[in-house]
Amino acid sequence: MEPVVHQVWPRVLQHLRRTLTLPQRSHSGCVENNAVTATTHSRPIRPTLLVSRLYQPSNLRDVGQDSRLQGEMTCKSQRLMQQAGLIHPSNPGCYYYLPATVRSMEKLVRVIDQEMQAIGGQKLDMPSLCSADLWKTSERWDLMGKELFRLKDRHEGDYCLGPTHEEAVTTLVAHQATLSYRQLPLLLYQITRKFRDEPKPKFGLLRGREFYMKDMYSFDVSEEAAYETYESVCQAYTRLFARLGLHCVQVQADTGNIGGTLSHEFQLPADIGEDRLLVCGNCSFSANVETVSSEITDCPHCKTGTLVESKGIEVGHTFYLGKKYSQIFNASFSNAQNKPCVAEMGCYGLGVTRILAAALEVMSTEEGIRWPGLLAPYQVCVLPPKKGSKVDGVAALADDLVHTLEKAVPCLRGEVVLDDRTQMTVGKRLKDANILGYPYVIVVGKGALEGTPRFEMICQQTDETMFLSKEGLIDLLGGVETV
C-alpha cells in the first residue's frame, strides 16, 4: 500500500492565507477602547466596552431634560424602554430600535433560528412588496381592508406591504414543478419586518404598525402528516418560551382572516393583555373567549371545571390551513405513484418584537428592566470606584476583571461592559444598572484590596448580593447561558 503523502498545495494554502495580510485598524475614540488594538487576525479581539460610549445609557441621568419620554406612555414596558434608551418613537406605531434593543433582538432571532431549525425549518426571505394580483387571487385584497398598507409603483401597479405571506410562499412552492413527496414536510420560515396599519397603535412595541415577525409555512403530504408538523411546531414554541423563562399558555383560538380549521394562540398572561382567555381550573383546557359561546361557564372538555377569565398578550399563533391556499395557487407535489397532489399547509407566527416587549412587561419592576437572561443585551456590568475616592487605586483591577472574565468564560465574550463613568458615584451608577437590568453587576470596591481580592456581585434577576473571589465569580458566571 502506498503511503499517504500530504502534498504541498500552494494555491489553496495561499488562498487560505489571504485574509492574514489586511491593512491595520486605526481609529481613535469610539465605543471600544482602542488602547487594545486589533490584531491582524480577521476576527478582531474585542477591546473593553465602555458604558460612557454606548448609545445611549450614558444619558440616563438626564431623562427629565430630554424628550425621551415624549408621547403617551401606555404601559410599563414602553415607559421603561424609552427611558432606558432602548427605543425612540418615530411615526405612530413605529420605533427606532436603539443599539441595546438590536443586540437583544439578534439574540432572540438566534434562539428562534435554533428552535425552528431543530424541527427542520429552512430560513428564507420574501419581498415586503406584494403584488395586488396575488392578494386578489386569495380574495384577501378586499378582506384585509384598511389594515393593509397599499401603494402604487411608478407604472401604476398595485402593491401592498406584506403583513403575512401565505400567498407569496404558496406561489413560490407552486413554481417548483418537481417537488416530490420525499421532500416533504417542507418547512419554510422568515424573520422579517412586517407592516399592518393598526387603527390605534399603542403599548410601544406590543401593538405597532411596523414590527418583526417570524412566519413559518409548512407543506405536507396528508392531513395526518400536517397535524404531526403542526404539533411539532407547537412543541418548538413551548420549548422556546421555556428557554426564555416565559410562562405562556397555549389556547384554542379563532382562525380570523387567515382561514383554516384549527388554530392556537400562545398567550402570555399579563394585566395589559388585550386578549381575554378562559382557563379551566380543573383540566388543561384554555381558549380565547372568541372561540367559546358566551353562555358557557363550565369547561367543555372535562365538563366539571369552571372557566375563569384572564388577560393575555398574544405572542404566537398557529394555524392548520389545509388546502385553502395550496388549492388556489396549485402548490402540489408528486406522490409515490408520480401523480400530482395538492399539499396540506400550516402557518405559524411569532411576534418577535412583541415577545421582547411582552417579556419586559411581565418581568420588569416599576423602576427597572428585567430581561429573559438569554436576551439581556449585556450579561455583566463591572463598576470601578468613583474617581478620587479612597479606593480609587483598585480601578485597574476592574479593567483586568473584564478581560479575565471574557477569557475564562468564553460565552461572555463581548458580554461584559465596564461602567467607566467614574465621575459618578457607585450609588448613582448602581441605580442606572438597576434601570438597564444587566443580569450581573460586579462592584470593584475596597474588598478588592484584601489579600485575596473580593468583589461584590449583585444578581439583579434574583435580587441577591454576595461577595466572591475572582475564582468564585468565574465559577458562578461559568453557568450563564448565552446565545
Add this chain to the structure above:
Amino acid sequence: MEPVVHQVWPRVLQHLRRTLTLPQRSHSGCVENNAVTATTHSRPIRPTLLVSRLYQPSNLRDVGQDSRLQGEMTCKSQRLMQQAGLIHPSNPGCYYYLPATVRSMEKLVRVIDQEMQAIGGQKLDMPSLCSADLWKTSERWDLMGKELFRLKDRHEGDYCLGPTHEEAVTTLVAHQATLSYRQLPLLLYQITRKFRDEPKPKFGLLRGREFYMKDMYSFDVSEEAAYETYESVCQAYTRLFARLGLHCVQVQADTGNIGGTLSHEFQLPADIGEDRLLVCGNCSFSANVETVSSEITDCPHCKTGTLVESKGIEVGHTFYLGKKYSQIFNASFSNAQNKPCVAEMGCYGLGVTRILAAALEVMSTEEGIRWPGLLAPYQVCVLPPKKGSKVDGVAALADDLVHTLEKAVPCLRGEVVLDDRTQMTVGKRLKDANILGYPYVIVVGKGALEGTPRFEMICQQTDETMFLSKEGLIDLLGGVETV
C-alpha cells in the same frame, strides 16, 4: 483576614439550571437527520445536513422542466443564482432569497458587523415607513421624484419607504438633548431592507427595487474629526473587501442627491458594470467619469499618466455631509465650554445584496457559482458512492466523516453537508456540486477501503484535486476561515 466562602446560592443556581429541563424534541423527517436526537442542552447538537432535504438544490437536475429560469436573464450571476435555487423572481426587481442565499447573507452581515464595530459603529434599526414631513424638511420629498415609493396610511398621512435614512437618523440624534462632545464620534448604522422604485430593475440582485443595504451615519465635533472618521470608514471598507477577496477600487465620486462636499465610490471592476471609471495608469488616481470634465485625458493628479476607462459595479459609497442635515434638523452637542454646536456628519453605504451578487458575477465560471470563501453557504460537501455500486460499503464512512470533521474543526460546525442522493452517480452529483460551488468537495470512494483510508478532495476555488487521509483533511480544513 476572613476566608472567602463560596456560598450556596440557591435562587441563582436554580435560575441558571432552568433551561436544562426542557421538553424533548421529536419530529420526523425534516432537513436534519433525526437519527441523532437533540440533547436536553439548549444548544441542539446538529444532526447531519442532508442535501436531499435542502430547499432546493435537489431539483437541480430538472432545471429545464421548471420555471426557475423564467424572465429575462440579464447577467451571469442572475442566471446562476436562479438556476441553483438561490433566488426566485417575484415582482419586477424583487426576489425571494432562498435558504442558501439567506445563509450567505447572514455571513456577510456578520463580517460587516465585525468591521463596523471594530471602528466603533453601533447598530440600530430605523423604521422603513418615513413620514413625508421629514423628507419635506430636507427638501428631498420632491427631489427624489419617482424613485421614492410613496403611500398613505388610513389617516391620509403621507409616507415613503426609506431608500436611505439621513433625515431619520439626524432627527433621532437631534432629540437627544444632552449629547456631549465626549460621546463623539458617534457612528450609528443599520443593515435593513431598502426600497427604490428603479425605472428599469435588472441584473438580478444587482439593481433591484427592494434590497438590503448597510447605511452608517457619523456625527463629529469638527471638520477635522469628521475627515478622520471618513478615512477610518474607508479603511474599514477596504479591509472588508480584502477579507472577501474582492479587488475593489476606491474612486472619486459625485455626491448626487445625498449632498455634501466629498464622496467616494467603491467599485468592483466588471464587464456588466453600469458605472464608467477613469483609472490613471501611472498613479493611484481613479474617478467616476461623472466627476471629470469630458475634455480631460491626462491624469489631473500626477499630470503625466493617461486616464483609461473601465466599467465597475458600485458596491459602496461614502459621503462627507458636513452640516447639510445636522443644521436643518438641529443635531447638536455640547462642546467643552458647554455651548451647543451643530455636529459634522458623514454617511456611508454598502449594498449588501449587491456585494453578494457582484462577487458571484466576477468569481463564478459560466457553469458554476464561486463564492467568496467566507460567504459560501456551506464550506464542505461529502459525497458517498452510488447505492449498489461496488464500493457501496464505504457509505457509512462518509457519514462518519461529516461528524469527524465538525468535531475536529469546530468552525466547520453546521458547515458540512452530506450529498445523500445516492440514487445518482457520483459524476452527476459532482456536476451539481460544481454548480453550487461548495469550496471543498470530498468524494468517499474506493480509496476509503485502503488500510489508511484516503479521500478525494476537490478544492473548487482553486480547481485542484488531491488524495488525503482523514488527518490530512482535518489539517487542510483547519485553515478554513468561517464567520
